[in-house]
Amino acid sequence: MTEYSPLQSEIKKLIKSSGPMPVWRYMELCLTHPKHGYYVSRDPLGREGDFTTAPEVSQMFGELLGLWAASVWKAIGSPPLLRLIELGPGRGTMMADALRALRVLPPLYQSLSIHLVEINPVLRDKQKSTLSGVRNIAWHESIDEVPEGPAVIFANEYFDVLPIHQVVKRETGWHERTVEIDDAGKLGFGAAAEPMPRFEVLLPPLVRAAPVGAVFEWRPDAEIMKIATRMRDQGGAALIIDYGHLRSDAGDTFQAIARHSFTDPLKNPGQADVTAHVDFQALVRAAEDLGARVHGPVPQGDFLKRLGIETRAVTLMAKASHEVSEDISGALKRLVGGGRGGMGSMFKVLAVSEPHLTDLAGFKDEPDARPDTGAAQP
Numbered sequence: 309m310t311e312y313s314p315l316q317s318e319i320k321k322l323i324k325s326s327g328p329m330p331v332w333r334y335m336e337l338c339l340t341h342p343k344h345g346y347y348v349s350r351d352p353l354g355r356e357g358d359f360t361t362a363p364e365v366s367q368m369f370g371e372l373l374g375l376w377a378a379s380v381w382k383a384i385g386s387p388p389l390l391r392l393i394e395l396g397p398g399r400g401t402m403m404a405d406a407l408r409a410l411r412v413l414p415p416l417y418q419s420l421s422i423h424l425v426e427i428n429p430v431l432r433d434k435q436k437s438t439l440s441g442v443r444n445i446a447w448h449e450s451i452d453e454v455p456e457g458p459a460v461i462f463a464n465e466y467f468d469v470l471p472i473h474q475v476v477k478r479e480t481g482w483h484e485r486t487v488e489i490d491d492a493g494k495l496g497f498g499a500a501a502e503p504m505p506r507f508e509v510l511l512p513p514l515v516r517a518a519p520v521g522a523v524f525e526w527r528p529d530a531e532i533m534k535i536a537t538r539m540r541d542q543g544g545a546a547l548i549i550d551y552g553h554l555r556s557d558a559g560d561t562f563q564a565i566a567r568h569s570f571t572d573p574l575k576n577p578g579q580a581d582v583t584a585h586v587d588f589q590a591l592v593r594a595a596e597d598l599g600a601r602v603h604g605p606v607p608q609g610d611f612l613k614r615l616g617i618e619t620r621a622v623t624l625m626a627k628a629s630h631e632v633s634e635d636i637s638g639a640l641k642r643l644v645g646g647g648r649g650g651m652g653s654m655f656k657v658l659a660v661s662e663p664h665l666t667d668l669a670g671f672k673d674e675p676d677a678r679p680d681t682g683a684a685q686p
């Protein structure tokens with residue numbers, strides 16, 4: 309991360325000319341400013357980058373998601389065309405691993421049409437190279453562009469990068485949280501002078517009783533509504549995996565990550581990944597309001613274990629050198645374990661499906677809840 313941030317000068321200019329900037333606008337500029345936005349200009353993933361995601365930890369993650377897609381395809385009557393859509397596909401690693409697992413099912417593999425929704429030109433190029441040779445593949449700027457038809461949608465660490473709104477509670481009510489220029493000329497947080505009119509009634513019950521000083525944040529429902537409407541009307545299931553909380557509550561989770569460490573989100577805008585936790589209760593409510601069925605959320609660790617990640621790890625380790633075996637064992641712990649660095653309980657998995665799909669693999673404890681794909685695992 310360089311210390312100079314051209315976006316910071318631009319944001320300061322905007323604040324000087326138009327006044328304090330709402331947090332959501334600040335976050336939007338940091339991530340998607342056409343020239344200096346974080347997700348417009350770089351590949352942030354992996355050891356050399358700013359953070360590592362589950363597909364980059366191990367091939368097992370994408371493979372199991374591929375098998376999960378196969379179980380959905382079977383459950384919806386094995387349609388002759390299935391759209392496999394990924395929102396924010398990073399380096400294309402997860403899709404590549406999922407497709408490798410799906411090759412064991414030729415009738416499904418041949419029915420697939422792959423759609424990657426990606427705004428980042430640098431990552432698009434990486435995806436093209438990772439997925440070279442895959443037929444029936446297309447890239448889109450938005451899920452709206454994906455043609456109709458039954459679909460399986462994957463969104464791993466996608467919702468956390470969508471901008472949030474924040475409000476802060478004062479004696480006078482809830483005020484929009486802003487980014488402004490402080491007395492030292494630095495970016496700092498502030499609040500709009502006037503409270504949001506009639507805002508209290510819109511708040512989740514837990515939040516209404518929050519003390520003065522509390523922050524509440526939310527994301528617009530637009531993206532989850534598109535997913536839920538598509539599932540309800542055209543069939544299939546979507547899998548949303550992210551870090552977040554199960555109940556809508558007060559709390560400030562706006563954060564920045566650079567070089568695998570937390571950093572100040574107001575320092576060097578455009579140079580760090582700014583994110584906020586996902587409110588799973590809000591996603592559930594929005595999807596159910598539209599008549600889609602939701603499954604979970606469940607902790608990622610439970611989900612992956614139910615899909616058979618431990619068996620898969622043993623199979624891979626049986627063929628591996630001692631050193632590689634250690635890596636596989638470490639990756640397994642990271643994906644399913646709790647505690648520091650563990651993704652197993654911090655990350656949650658939520659599925660949104662067409663209304664009549666009652667059971668989806670990975671969401672219930674059953675003696676053997678591995679996806680019934682009709683094929684042996686690769």
Ligand SMILES: C[S@@+](CC[C@H](N)C(=O)[O-])C[C@H]1O[C@@H](n2cnc3c(N)ncnc32)[C@H](O)[C@@H]1O
Binds near residue numbers: 353425463465
């Ligand atoms: C945190 S990364 C996760 C990448 C990948 N899913 C993984 O798990 O490795 C977020 C991804 O979403 C993409 N992205 C960010 N904002 C987006 C938007 N508004 N529309 C589509 N993709 C977006 C990024 O370029 C990146 O591919």
